[in-house]
Amino acid sequence: MKTLKKTHTGIFRDGGAGAFSKRRFRDRRKKLMAKEGQLMAITGVPYGPGGKTTWSYAYSPTYQEPAFMHLTGINQNNVILLLDPSSKVSNEILFVDSKDRVMEFWEGVRFGVGDDQSLKEVRSVTGIQDVRDINEFKDVLKERFMKQKKKTIGTLWLEGIRKGKTVSITTDHNFDFKKKLEGWLRSWKAPKDALKNIMKNHFELRLPLDKYDIANARKAQDITNGGYKVMLKNFRDFKNECQVQGFLEGQMLMNTPFGLSYPSIVASGVNATVLHYTKNDDEFSKNEMMLIDFGVRWMTMHADITRTFPVSGRFNPMQKILYEIVLKAQVAVEKNARAGVKMDELNTVCWGKVNDGLERDFKSLGGKFKLQYNGRPHGVGHLMGEQEHDGDPFRNYLQQPMQPGWMISNEPGLYGEFRLRLNGKNYDEKIGIRIEDNLVITATGCMNLSSKIPKTVKQIEKLMTNR
Ligand SMILES: [Mn+2]
Secondary structure, three states: OOOOOOOOOOEOOOOOOHHHHHHHHHHHHHHHHHHHOOEEEEEOOOOOOOOOOOOOOOOOOOOOOHHHHHHHOEOOOOOEEEEOOOOOOOOEEEEEOEOOHHHHHHHOOOOOEOOHHHHHHHHHHHOOOEEEEHHHHHHHHHHHHHHOOOOOEEEOOOEEEEOOEEEEOOOOHHHHHHHHHHHHHHHOOOOOOOEEEOHHHHHHHHOOOOHHHHHHHHHHHHHHHHHHHHHHHOHHHOOEHHHHHHHHHHHHHOOOOOOEOOOOEEEEHHHHHOOOOOOOOOEOOOOOEEEEEEOEEEOOEEOOEEEEEEOOOOOOHHHHHHHHHHHHHHHHHHHHOOOOOEHHHHHHHHHHHHHHHHHHHHHHHOOEEEEOOOOOOOOOOOEEOOOOOOOOOOOHHHHOEOOOOOEEEEOOEEEEEEEEEEOOEEEEEEEEEEOEEEEEEOOOOEEEOOOOOOOOHHHHHHHHHOO
16 A cells, blocks of 8 residues: 655654754754853653643644754654753753654654654754653763763743842743752752753844744745735625634635634724733624734744724724824834844834824824823733744843844734714724734844735725725
């Protein structure tokens, strides 16, 4: 019987780098070893899809710890990477499960030791020659640790400053692994501070995207754009939020095996004033606006897009004024984004523009409003990359100068109750508007990866009224 060769389920393909993938992962590990100069152990996620990580939605085909993915390209649970820059013989060791045919009957093919073909494949994907059984990890780590001149082990956990105090994310696999290592180090009579956090150096290397990442991010934008345009063209067929969600996600998912970046927000009218609305089950009426926050992955990169448009296909005069205030703020942020600028400076630009716009373009016409927040509703953006929200989760990066290659979201918003009398007509609505693009920072400015996704009043009205 002739069998077709299918893609290995345990492999996250090649990151789009084709023949260069092996060298790409190896270069990243080399750079990390050069920066750290110490023994390091990094864990993958110990559990499969539907586990307790924030990016691991039950239906997501990607469930690996992003740091592990970045360094190896392996999308398989129960894996550990050991890096030992002091070793001349074997400075990279990958620990995986042993080959388990019974489990493969249930879950598909996985890498495993004890099978030559499998080892050949895992070496060719990762570029790591030394692959061992995960049950040997503790003994190998101890042996390597005892040989070190510098008696430390580096590992990754998420740590940052909040209200002047150093705090950690304590609920994920990285922190579980840290605690396990600390216990072992105690039993090996290691010095108290032997465990070091490699987070800073890791993010310095991981956050600036390379050309393959940027190509993958562009592909994610193209698919997201395609789904959005087809959905808008067909919008008059929909009556409720769930129809919009189903159609939009279907169009997008038909074009990527890597899944959605996150569950879509599809919010009509007043629902758009709930920032993370995901109920998506209300009917809408023709005078409302609709806010959708959506996007797909391609390889390990994400699109994170928000668009707001009128259900009828035509903005009413008040909606148009408010929408253009947000759009102008977004354009101003994009103009100011470049390496060396801090994201908090972009916050100042963004929310200053929104407030100025409200004064100049709305209040001056007699418009009245009540916002749902004091000052600003949320940040102007966040870092993106291997995760939809990447970088340190405490967002201490907001106060750091942006680096070339960083990908950020640019997402001004306006949420509240607005009233205006214009040309003898009264407008009174509770509205949520957000417009979100994704930018890659360069030395002199930025590239807007989302520039093709329609967002001007003219573009939106044209798409919705011509079919
Ligand atoms: Mn976002």
